[in-house]
Amino acid sequence: MNDLDDLYQEMILGHARQPRNFGALAPCDRSAKGHNPLCGDRVTVYLRMDGERVREIQFDGAGCAICTASASLMTDGVKGLARPAIERVFQDVHELATGKSDGSKDLGKLAVFSGVSAFPMRVKCATLPWHTLLAALDSTSAPVTTE
Numbered sequence: 001m002n003d004l005d006d007l008y009q010e011m012i013l014g015h016a017r018q019p020r021n022f023g024a025l026a027p028c029d030r031s032a033k034g035h036n037p038l039c040g041d042r043v044t045v046y047l048r049m050d051g052e053r054v055r056e057i058q059f060d061g062a063g064c065a066i067c068t069a070s071a072s073l074m075t076d077g078v079k080g081l082a083r084p085a086i087e088r089v090f091q092d093v094h095e096l097a098t099g100k101s102d103g104s105k106d107l108g109k110l111a112v113f114s115g116v117s118a119f120p121m122r123v124k125c126a127t128l129p130w131h132t133l134l135a136a137l138d139s140t141s142a143p144v145t146t147e
């Protein structure tokens with residue numbers, strides 16, 4: 001777990017240990033499963049919609065600390081948003097995680113993922129929940145993979 005030493009360790013591990021919005025949402029309107037074979041992360045995202053907006057979102061699965069923390073922070077961050085806004089937030093998070101952000105955007109708690117950019121192997125752990133969320137919004141039934 002040395003990778004995590006400089007990765008806003010406390011916050012990520014806190015979310016990994018006690019993830020928000022963890023557990024299957026039943027009934028749910030949409031769901032999708034994601035898998036990151038590089039690390040072994042598996043995540044399922046469950047949505048209850050209010051028109052085009054996400055009203056409730058929960059996730060479950062078994063992932064590493066970064067994947068679980070990312071899913072936890074994501075579910076806290078996208079409630080009430082519709083797909084275009086979610087895609088914008090994901091793009092900002094992805095830029096942070098890949099070190100392409102100029103740091104001008106205020107992402108609140110999601111800013112912790114700037115620490116991931118030092119560990120390219122871990123970027124897919126952080127982005128898997130987001131890819132899975134977008135798949136759930138599309139109601140794709142095929143499993144998502146980062147490969």
Ligand code: ZN
Pocket residue numbers: 036039040041063064065066067124125
């Ligand atoms: Zn992982």
